[in-house]
Amino acid sequence: MTDAIxxxxxxxxxxxxxxxxxxxxxxxxxxEDICSDVFIKVYEKYDRFDxxxxxxxxxxxxxxxxxxxDYYRTxxxxxxxxxxxxEDSCVEDEVLNNEMLDGLAAALEKxxxxxxxxxxxxxxxxxxxxxxxxxxxxxxxYVKILHKKALVELxxxxxxxYAL
Amino acid sequence: MEDRLRSLFDYQxxxxxxxxxxxxxxxxxxxxxxxxxxxxxxELVTAAGTSKPGRPTKPQDIx
Numbered sequence: 001m002t003d004a005i006x007x008x009x010x011x012x013x014x015x016x017x018x019x020x021x022x023x024x025x026x027x028x029x030x031x032e033d034i035c036s037d038v039f040i041k042v043y044e045k046y047d048r049f050d051x052x053x054x055x056x057x058x059x060x061x062x063x064x065x066x067x068x069x070d071y072y073r074t075x076x077x078x079x080x081x082x083x084x085x086x087e088d089s090c091v092e093d094e095v096l097n098n099e100m101l102d103g104l105a106a107a108l109e110k111x112x113x114x115x116x117x118x119x120x121x122x123x124x125x126x127x128x129x130x131x132x133x134x135x136x137x138x139x140x141x142y143v144k145i146l147h148k149k150a151l152v153e154l155x156x157x158x159x160x161x162y163a164l
Numbered sequence: 165m166e167d168r169l170r171s172l173f174d175y176q177x178x179x180x181x182x183x184x185x186x187x188x189x190x191x192x193x194x195x196x197x198x199x200x201x202x203x204x205x206x207e208l209v210t211a212a213g214t215s216k217p218g219r220p221t222k223p224q225d226i227x
Contacts, residue, residue, distance in 0.1 A: 057178075101175065
């Protein structure tokens with residue numbers, strides 16, 4: 001891997017990686033530290049990157065996500081990995097691209113406004129269901145019902161194509 | 165299923181999709197106050213709004 005490629009990758013993805021990690025840790029210095037770890041791994045593993053299995057963007061994103069999970073596991077011994085961080089991702093199994101995000105947007109647009117807000121607040125903003133109940137001014141039990149309903153509707157809207 | 169949904173929303177934070185971003189912005193503007201940067205974090209943001217790392221992190225430092 002040439003220095004020119006390393007620089008190109010760094011300049012193309014540094015902001016994306018940093019923004020993503022910062023959105024999780026809310027600490028600029030910590031985000032930069034973890035970001036550095038991500039790029040060390042990217043450079044170490046680049047020779048094994050197979051563009052027939054995933055895009056470079058998805059590959060780097062997966063490394064960033066797994067690095068973040070590793071951080072929580074090794075440095076926060078007494079804390080669990082946050083609920084909004086899924087388990088380690090296997091690059092070959094994950095298909096992530098702009099088209100899928102567009103499909104998700106289309107599916108969300110079909111939901112009732114409150115269900116859409118619930119899904120976004122829970123899966124993007126990271127709020128727990130009881131916190132969402134407070135925000136939406138409804139009971140916790142009703143939020144759970146709406147949550148399940150929204151997931152069923154999303155699965156129907158997205159279908160098997162996105163394997164939700 | 166939920167893990168897949170989390171993956172998609174995480175990817176949105178990495179490679180934002182405009183259409184999805186508008187839906188998110190609409191929801192968050194209704195229910196969440198905008199995050200306020202701490203004074204320490206503000207020192208890392210230039211007047212142009214770009215961020216500057218607190219320590220050298222040029223690719224040459226990692227190479």
